[in-house]
Amino acid sequence: MRRHNLSVLLRHLHAAGPTTRSDLTARTGLNRSTIGVLVGDLAARGFVVEGKATATGGPGRPSPPVHPRPEGAVALALEVDVDSLAAATVGLGGHVLGRRRVDRPGGRFSPEDTVDELARLARPLLRRLPAGAPVVAAGVAVVGLVRVGDGCVRVAPNLGWVDVPLAALVRRRLRLRVPVAVGNEADLGARSEHVRGAGVGIDDLVYLSGEVGVGAGIIVGGRHLGGAEGYGGEVGHLPVNPTGQACGCGSVGCWETEVGEGALLRRAGRSAEPGDRTAVRTLLDDARAGDDAARAAVEAVGRWLGVGLAGVVNVFNPRRVVLGGLFAELHPLVARTVDAELDGRALDASRAVVDVVVSALGVDAPLLGAAELALDELLGDPTRMPPLAEQNKDAARE
Amino acid sequence: MRRHNLSVLLRHLHAAGPTTRSDLTARTGLNRSTIGVLVGDLAARGFVVEGKATATGGPGRPSPPVHPRPEGAVALALEVDVDSLAAATVGLGGHVLGRRRVDRPGGRFSPEDTVDELARLARPLLRRLPAGAPVVAAGVAVVGLVRVGDGCVRVAPNLGWVDVPLAALVRRRLRLRVPVAVGNEADLGARSEHVRGAGVGIDDLVYLSGEVGVGAGIIVGGRHLGGAEGYGGEVGHLPVNPTGQACGCGSVGCWETEVGEGALLRRAGRSAEPGDRTAVRTLLDDARAGDDAARAAVEAVGRWLGVGLAGVVNVFNPRRVVLGGLFAELHPLVARTVDAELDGRALDASRAVVDVVVSALGVDAPLLGAAELALDELLGDPTRMPPLAEQNKDAARE
DNA sequence: CCGTATATGTCGACCGCCGCAACAAAGTAC
DNA sequence: GTACTTTGTTGCGGCGGTCGACATATACGG
Structure with missing residues (x-):
């Protein structure tokens, strides 16, 4: 129960940043004295530092702010995307200590090669960490179906992976x-947008990531929708068009065959390797420049985006839909179309409470979400990390 | 925190029935002494009675069972269906003390008339309650979109209600x-199937109710998926066929236009008033008897059922799908078709862990779910009800 | 410039709740 | 009948939190 209170406190500080002690008492409902003890405990473990109290302008004694200490606990975040790899070190409070991304266009790479390159990517980041900043966990975002229990990638069509x-x-x-957690890219995108992106404070949200495939990270009642094994949120394979295209999943007319990158290029009469981002970017540029075929393709995808979103809104009754990846770039061009489809097709009651916005964290959303995933275990039980005094004792012993 | 432990205990007894004290200690991880105190507390409030310890066959002192006491707390459950009304009194432990249902075919009734008839239905049930059995809350299941916050029916197309x-x-x-809670019929069906029906112990399940419309109650990670306002789970309005029929919701090609009762009759070339159950029953009988047109219609609906279910399975990754209402009757006729569509269209990983079964509670699932909903508040905080000693004092004072 | 009001941190006392250990009770196995 | 096992009961101790009293730090008004 002490654990629980510490967890609540640290979670809030991690998510909301510096907070005055009086704010913490108000927010948690705990007593001033208790907050004092708890903050002291967190400070002893190196998770927070107390700042100087500065006058707020109001009457009364000012309350000193409690800062999360990035070096107190560091997560190593990794990302395996279709055409790039990324790594980052993220400290408590979401402070990004270091970040690297490399393109890896086109080809398919074996899990072993991929992990090798991730290691090369991560090494300098880890070396550059400030002294005494412990890496407490790692998180990996990957484009594929992930069994959350053991971090196994069940299938990743765009990587050609099965049971990795x-x-x-x-x-x-x-x-x-340290523990290594693996999560689906869209799920982790949702997570970071929820904690520090376009979905802060919104406990019912859908993060929709359009890439080669279409995936969603869904947060309902503040909790991530995983399902029995963690494969939940695969809205890309909602059947929306019985007379549509064959999908890589074996079905026909899945939503992603109408709104994915492939659909966009196909509609414009262009062809490209799957995962060829430049072709997509060119097409979007052409559409913005007024190219008719490109605009028609964009418009058609926008309509289908609205159609599918209507279903998603009906099923989840979210307060916000956050668009990432391809959809983030597409949305400005088709916002009115999407809204119109939603108006016409979603149930009024659900339509009325939802808005559609673009990702605030951009391409890094999944990467940052991986960091959040990694830190989550610690945030759930801050007592896992012993007080600094004992840490030093242990160090001296060695 | 005492509240919390009492809640855990009472919840378990309510859901799982009589449990020995030693079982409770093992299950909760609490100390024997603590369990003793807690059980004593619950007994003092009239929620449980302790039975006689009977030899189990094994060595050691036998542990006495703790029984939930139905008269300890009673919920009044009500249901407003398209063509019937129902009421029940349900005691702790899920014991149904009384139950009545009346048909109300065809027509549309005003909220006032409906509530009048519910009152007539409920009165004898309440009168027949054993002495000293307190009604602690009421729950209402209704076919329509319900704003859970204030129990307002936002829209119920099949009743012709708006903002009731x-x-x-x-x-x-x-x-x-006492408090009155209102919930969507499918949501409450899911709830009761989860607690004491076909979904016991399954924390990721979808209850799919086919009537005039198609609704789903969805439980993810043991918690009900409500969404921002409680309108979640409206899978009936997933877009599955852009060239399909116009739906009452204003959209085109919603799933329920392909699998609802209307779709079934339409496919068989029969017409009927919406909500005419006999027409549907006749059709199903004909199909079972071998009537070609009926069988073709049933088969087509079965295929569409599988198509939509594939989407649902992809999105929620449930461990079980429970079919209620029309689908419960339909399923035996089309089980193989549904399974085949799932095999072909759902993602393998999700498909592998899900099975499709028929409701165990039948037509009463939503009604019983309303009782669960009503009791939930008390189960969450058993201290709401004062010990019997004080209750008697209060009674004497009056 | 200084008192007053307000808000906050700290310290010690109190209390509720749970775990622990010893003991009593109630069964089985031989 | 005796040994053994498992369980309920009871009293004690500790952990964690609230509460109240006091010291401290700022804004406001004269």
Whole structure:
């Protein structure tokens, strides 16, 4: 129960940043004295530092702010995207200590090669960490279906992976002694947008990521929708068009065959390798420049985006839809179309409470979400990390 | 925190029935002493009675069972269906003390008339309650979109209702002094199937109710998926066929236009008033008897059922789908078709962990779910009800 | 410039709740 | 009948939190 209160406190500080002690008492409903003890505990563990109290302008004694200490706990975040790899070190409070991304266009890479390159990417970031900043966990975002229990990538069509024990591979290759969690890219995008992006404070939200495939991260009642094994949120494979295209999943007329990158290019009469971002960018540029075929393709995808979104809105009754990836770039061009489809097709009651916005974190949303995932275990139980005094004792012993 | 432990205990007893004290200690992880105190507390409030310990066959002192006491707390459950009304009194542990249902075919009734008839239905049930059995709350299941916050029926197309403050109406008309909660029929069906039906122990499940419309109650990670305002789960309005029929919701090609009762009759070339159950029953009988047109219609609906279910399975990754209403009767006729569509269209990973079964509670699932909804508040905080000693004092004072 | 009002941190006392250990009770196995 | 096992009961101790009293730090008004 002490654990629980520490967790609540640290979670809030991590998510909301510096907060005065009086604010913490008001927010948690706990007593001033208790907050004092808890903050002291967190400080002893190196998670927070107390600042100087500065006058707020109001009457009364000013309350000193409590700052999350980025070096108190660091997450290693990794991302395996279709055409790029990324790594970042993220400290408590969401402070990004270092970040690197490399393109890896076109080809398909084996899990082993991928993990090798992730290790190369991560090494300098880890070396550059400030002294005494402990890496407490790692998180990996990956485009594919992930069994959350053991961090196994069940299937990732765009990578050509089947049943890859990614968590174990990363842990071994990077010689990590900390837990490694793996999550679906869209799920983790939703997570970061929820904590510090376009969905802050919104406990019912859908993050929709359009890439080669279409995936969603869904947060209902503040909690991530995982399902029995963690495969939930695969809205890209909602059947929307019985007379449509064959989908890579084996079905016909899945939503992603109408709104994915492939659909966009196909509609414009252009062809490209799957995962060829430049072709998509060119098409969007052409559409913005007024090219008729490009505009028609964009418009058609926008309509289908609205159609599918209507279904998503009906099913989840979210307060906000956050668009990431391709959809983030597409949305400004088709916002009115999407809204019109929603108006016409979604149930009024649900339509009335939802808005559609663009990702605030951009391409890094999944990467940052991986960091959040990694830190989550610690945030749930801050007592996992012993007080600094004991840490020093342990260090001296060695 | 005492509240919390009492809640955990009572919830378990309510859901799982009689449990020995030793079982409770093992299940909660609490100490024997603590369990003793807590059980004593619950007994003092009239929620449980302790039975005689009977030899189990094993060595050691036998543990006495703790029984939930149905008369300890009673919920009044009500249901407003398209063509019937129902009421029940349900005691702790899910014991149904009384139950009545009346048909109300065809026509549309005003909220006032409906509530009047609910009152007539409920009165004898309440009169027949054992002495000293307190009604602690009421729950209402209704076919329509319900704003859970205030129990307002936002829209119920099949009843012709818009913005009906049903909770308030019921409370006033039935002169209830206890809270009245309102929920969507499918949501409550899911709830009861989850607690004591075909979904016991399954924390990721979808209850799919086919009537005039198609609705779903969705439970993810053990919690009901409500969404921002409680309108979630309206899978009937997933767009599945852009060239399909116009739907009452204003959209085109919603799933329920392909699998609802209307679709079934239409496909068989029969017409009927919406909500005419006999026409549907006749059709199903004909199909079972071998009538070609009927069988073709049933088969087509079965295919569409599978198509939509594939989407639902992809999105929610449930461990079980429970079919209620029309679908419960339909399923035996089309199980193979549904399974085949799922095999072909759902993602393998999700498909592998899901099964499709028929409702165990039948037509009463939503009604019983309303009782669960009503009892939920008490189960969350058993201290709301004072110990019997004080209750008697209060009674003596009057 | 200084008192007053307001708000906050700190310290010690109190209390509720749970775990623990010893004991009593109620069964089985031989 | 005796040994053993499992369980309920009871009293004690500790952890964690609230509460009240006091010290401290600022804004406001004269």
